[in-house]
Amino acid sequence: MAKPSIDLMILGALKERPMSAYEMDRLFEARAVRRWVRVSAPSIYRNLLRLREEGLVDGREEKGEAAPPRTVYAITETGEARFGELADELAGLDARVDFDFTPVIANLYVMGEDEGRELLGKIKERYLEGAERLERVLPKVARLEAKANMELRLGTYRLVAGWVERFERDFYAAPEGVRGWVLGADGSPSTPDEAPFSTFDWTALGGGA
Amino acid sequence: MAKPSIDLMILGALKERPMSAYEMDRLFEARAVRRWVRVSAPSIYRNLLRLREEGLVDGREEKGEAAPPRTVYAITETGEARFGELADELAGLDARVDFDFTPVIANLYVMGEDEGRELLGKIKERYLEGAERLERVLPKVARLEAKANMELRLGTYRLVAGWVERFERDFYAAPEGVRGWVLGADGSPSTPDEAPFSTFDWTALGGGA
Structure with missing residues (x-):
């Protein structure tokens, strides 16, 4: 299921530069992004595949010399447009706050x-x-x-x-x-x-x- | 799947008095409880059945004269204890707040x-x-x-x-x-x-x- 917040995080990372799913996971980890947004490693992998099918990202298989092959993803023009729409959607949501208690x-x-x-x-x-x-x-x-x-x-x-x-x-x-x-x-x-x-x-x- | 917040709402309503699933739904509607907690009509029905299986509530079938039969639920002693545990659990959760933006x-x-x-x-x-x-x-x-x-x-x-x-x-x-x-x-x-x-x-x- 597509979640606007996860798509925005993934497309945003790819706006910075092309990278593999693993690199993105490490990037979010290093930047402590998971303090902000629920974006697990499996959801990065899964949603990158979906975004690729939808044409919002491109995947290019890279064969390393010593390293195993990996897919490097880049954002497409459609993906850039979608990023803007998603940001606009999330910024435009009605005010809301929930507390567990x-x-x-x-x-x-x-x-x-x-x-x-x-x-x-x-x-x-x-x-x-x-x-x-x-x-x-x-x-x-x-x-x-x-x-x-x-x-x-x-x-x-x-x-x-x-x-x-x-x-x-x-x-x-x-x-x-x-x-x-x-x-x-x-x-x-x-x-x-x-x-x-x-x-x-x-x-x-x-x-x- | 059992959610502490829904179980607490259901058991709390039955602490007030025994009632049917329909009455509980009407009660939550009338009290605008859904402004506080996500507790839909289907989840009331579904979770009452589960709570009954778990022995936290009792169900008594009532045959009306004109009205169709209905199940009236009451909280059990185990249910009372669980209510206390759930309230304690929710009150004891670490501070947390999320914003969509x-x-x-x-x-x-x-x-x-x-x-x-x-x-x-x-x-x-x-x-x-x-x-x-x-x-x-x-x-x-x-x-x-x-x-x-x-x-x-x-x-x-x-x-x-x-x-x-x-x-x-x-x-x-x-x-x-x-x-x-x-x-x-x-x-x-x-x-x-x-x-x-x-x-x-x-x-x-x-x-x-």
Whole structure:
């Protein structure tokens, strides 16, 4: 299955210069690209073959004298155009962010307060730890894109930690009626002020599945 | 395949009260749970069957007088224990955040400045739009968890928009050598100060694949 992010990474590498699948894998490894994008070695091999079939890359078999033969890939004109389209597509996607812990937040209302507070404490701790790790590494990073990417993550982790702290305070201070998802299965709101929430067109928000 | 987030959502709903797969689907729909977690109707049906086989939920066939028969599910003691484990597991995951646009950032160095600036502008615009949509809806939301979840997303979108603006300025002001991922395929750093970046143990950061 074609994934825009993987195609963009592969075509981008070939925009730099022609190379074999193995070289590309080593390049992504050396550049720590896998901190950015999920692009495994098997997916490089598999997708290069597909991109070749689609005419987005050319493959040239090279016979080394001592080394085994290898295929060196180069981007085609169609591939260059596709690269531009993919970049445009990814840059134009609606804003979106997901956090692994959201199902925990969504289920706090069926837990006891002690259990809930412990879980919230754990989430906050993990994000503070993540932020500390990034803070330690940042001074050692020279590449601007890598540094900037880490700074964005650092900022987000800090934001989450602060958010969890405020949320915990507000959630356990709130009256029971406002706390949980207690809207009925028939769609009727359990409190009058919930109506706008349930009838609102959520698809317009573009931030979820 | 069992997904912790879906199992937690299903078991959590049954902790509230026994219900059928259809009722659960309606409940998630009414509560806009799908803004939080990817939990489709087919996955509710499929995973309830699996959870029943695993003994985490009980199913009781009910024959209605006029209505067709339906299965009403209830959480078992084992299911209650599993709910706690899953919540703990999700709350304990390492900090992590992914953005769709990162492959674009990673490939800016193989693009012209005009193209790059246009893409960055587009990303910023999408996140500002997302923030504006959330700002408009927030006053209408009564449920604390939903409101808090949206506030976290709003904060993140604003962070991204500000970050893109700073990144664009820094990236195109930076000397060529610091700008791109120009580490060689053999793993040798292209500039001396890149060495710590390439040899650092990235797996310790816990923020990527």
